[in-house]
Amino acid sequence: MSYNKQYINRILFNNSNFLNKKSSIPQKIDIELTERCNNNCIHCYINQPENDEELKKKELSTQRLKEIIKEIADLGCLSIRFTGGEPLLRKDFKELYLFTRRQGLKVVLFTNATLIDEELVSLFVKYPPGDKIEITLYGTDEKSYQKAAGVKGNFKKAINGINLLEKNNISFIVKGIYFSGREKQAQSLINYSRHIPYMDDMPSFSMNFDLRARRDSKEKNEIIKSLRVSPEETIKFISMGKEEYIKGTKEFAKKFMRPAGDSIFNCGCGKGGAVDAYGKFQPCLLLRHPDALYDLENGSIKDALNVFFVELRKQKSKNLDYLNKCAKCFLSGFCENCPAKSWMEHGVLDSPVDYYCEIAHAKARFLGLLNENEFGWEVKDFEKRIAKFCE
Secondary structure, three states: OOOOOOHHHHOOOOOOEEEOOOOOOEEEEEEEEEEEEEOOOOOOOEEOOOOHHHHHHHOOOHHHHHHHHHHHEEEEEEOOEEOOOOOOOOOOHHHHHHHHOOOOEEEEEEEOOOOOOHHHHHHHOOOOOOOOEEEOOOOOHHHHHHHHHHOOHHHHOOOOOOOOHHOOOOOEEEEEEEEEEEEEHHHHHHHHHHOOOOOOOOOOOOOOOOOOOOOOOHHHHHHHHHHHOOOOHHHHHOOHHHHHHHHHHHHHHHHOOOOOOEEEEOOOOOOOOOOOOEEEEEEOOOOOOOOHHHEEHHOOHHHHHHHHHHHHHOOOOHHHHHHHHHHOOOOOOOOOOHHHHHHHHHOOOOOHHHHHHHHHHHHHHHHHOOOOOOHHHHHHHHHHHHHHHHH
């Protein structure tokens, strides 16, 4: 098994900065069209029932979404990423898609492909998205797909959607999920992806799953925790593409691997942003902490980016556990722990998450940056270690 640059980027740049280096204008803004989904994936951090009428009523109207899309275009952004839930559940998706493209914005679509039909593909042919559609395929057969997605019959629908895209030369990639016992299925997805002409590399895999972003279900959180691979399994997975992983890590380490200090936000969080299904603008897709949400009914995306998020990012931690560990740890940034994950795990922005800490330390020991019984916050000569590692 192997994994591609997308996977490396995801685990190294988990909260990557979407800003153009030469501009303060975000290249991309996310719009979560709905939290509802026609799958019921066991690992999902956000999904809600497909036919939840109460949530439908709360979702942004077509007109309001168009106003937000227009504002994003007027800011000078380059693209919008439509996500969910399953964004194609929105009856007005085609209308919103066409409106977005006519604003000169590229569209990045995250979907499970089960709702892709001839009419939608015809629209994509006439008005191409401008970027590859990203499809998460939860298995390469009905049994494995249903085990992850939790719904009967959607595997065939997903394959049908994929075949329609390929038949009409609409570029797309497939992604997968990885948890214990899925080794053969992961290899099967890699084999399946080889026939897809639009993929430059092997599919990326989600693992080390996030808990519920709205902290809305202890039961679902326990299921998600049970699916997370151990540090040992993570290293086993990384080892299958060791050379590529080390190369990517060296490039990252030179620029970003250092102690975070007492700042809570040490990532690109808040330099782009995500509009949720109900009109709140958040610093990133994962961060749903009430103090980090900006109500677009009372302001603008521009104000959120230039004022609200700027002030949010100035926050300093007073949490002694954070200050004694994360603030002093040179693995900060390399570690997937962030304000969003702290919120999901502990209900605050600045608490260490043991699981991500263990994963980061296992990776660092695998790379030779730490000795067996060392911790990142204990290391004083981290600059020398990084320099040696990057030679």
